[in-house]
Amino acid sequence: MLKRRRFLTLSACCAAPTWAHALPSLQPVVWRGVALGALASMQLVHPDRAWARAVLARCLDEIERLEGIFSLYRPDSALSRLNASGELRAPPHELVELLSTSLALARASGGAFDPSIQPLMQLYFRHFATPGAAPDGPTPAQLARARAAVGHADIEVASGRIRLLRPGAALTLNGVAQGFITDRVAGLLRAAGLTHLLLDLGEGRAHGRRADGQPWRASVADPANPARGLFELRLGSEPGLLPALATSAGSGTTFDAQARLHHLLDPASGRSAHFHASVSVAADSATLADGLSTALSVLPAERGAALLAQHAGARAWLVDRHGSVTQIGAS
Template identity: 40%
Template sequence: MISRRRMISILGGVAALPLIGSTSFASVTNWRGIALGANANIILDHPHADMLIDKALAEVARLEKVFSLYQTDSQLSVLNRQGKLDNPAFELIDLLNLSGRIHRETNGAFDPTIQPLWALYAQKYSAGKAPNKREIEVARTNVGWADVSVSSNTVSFNKPGMALTFNGIAQGYIADKVAALLRQEGIQNVLVNTGEISALGMSPDGVPWPISLANDDRKLHLSNTSIATSAPGGTLFDQAGTVGHILDPRTGLPGGKWRNLSVIDKSAARADGLSTAFCLMDKAQIQSVPGAHELVFGEAV
């Protein structure tokens, strides 16, 4: 899954990174690779680390078969192509339900039905020009969370032309799932980074996992929690570097009240979805959203 952060232009590295330079234990395994189209790593200290990481990567591959926009046989691709999907995976229903809650909590700032608008912007800017007002308004008619019908047996759209993307939440969701799988294997201390981070237990140094925020001097220490960061300028549509990738579903226009913003939450999926929405909200609106999450505000636009 190529995330919308990577699809057009990458300005920097991932928004949050584990700091393990001080760790010198020979037994520590730090797997690095690509997952969901982004740089990823898994860090753990275990004699069977290679086997555990293989299981984790198999889980990533399984979930990509559900959520990928770019694998034509994924459940999401089938739904977007046909407008209906029978016998959806539990994970698809689970993430749709979570997305619905975040949509309500953020008064529509988070909306996975943004995909028709995002596809319009990507197509037009790839051809060297911006979409016009009429094109944006037409695409907006295919955006609306209320027109997604979800049951345990079927997911469908209530009108043609709709499509979903989970690029604003799937990285966090898969980090949660990989962390849960490793916990079921008896692992108490591991860091999973799939573009968003889930930190279980302690680092090999015996302290909470140290996390560095990109373009920020602050260092965080996390244990049994997750962090997600969004930055509208992390991916740009235009060559001039002025049109960021986070679109406001309520207006159809590029948004961004913050250059970057991080959310800490027990759930990496929830942190991911909230950080996406919060980029489009002012500080008072953000602070009115209920929940036990914590905020790390970056620079305002």
């Protein structure tokens, strides 16, 4: 059984604007819809609403273009074509950039984050799509065969060609692509002159302030009871704040009816990791927050703290199955 749940809520509720240059009647321009296969929203605070809506339309075009590179569900995407043939010549520069970033995180995390984990994901999807599938998941022999195709060290990345050197290898960038696309959209908006914005494209990113002059806020829910918020924090680009936040939780996407087996797979064992109920990371970029939240989810707290220490300013919140929260990283 496959299900998806959200554990991050970004707040844009506002009263009358109070910052000096705002118009008395200023209200955010809001878009809500589906992006990257999930519910999403973008909110812009600007006095010229028609212009802001035109910029939002450009953002939607950019999301569509990037999905055409990273999607695993589109057979004609660049990533799907790479997985089908094991080689992609003249790859899009965004694929080269994000895969290079992913491989750097794979090395830094000792393989806890690994973009080549797709053969294991495919194994679980196939297993639980089979009528009468064993509730404990794939057999040890099946896991061993899938793990033999996993190995981030056997991926060649260059501007002119990407190659997968292991037989049966396939990549997924689902652990970092939402953050990357969030950053790209934020960059497009800021280049257009937007200074007050909030993006929720699976991962969150905020700049400036709400229309009432208050900081943007995010609430992280209890994985065991999503109606209950565990903690809140302010997001933004001002001193003392971080702009991006990502949350990973095994219970967000599960394979079995009992929700014991989930998508946060440990590449070393091929099985779901159960160190934390959820992990939230705040960082300077949504790409980094997204990738780190995935990596920390399959690491014990001590190793996770060592990985986080390599990224100055990043903070993480580890939630256990009882809803207790432990913060690591910068205070």
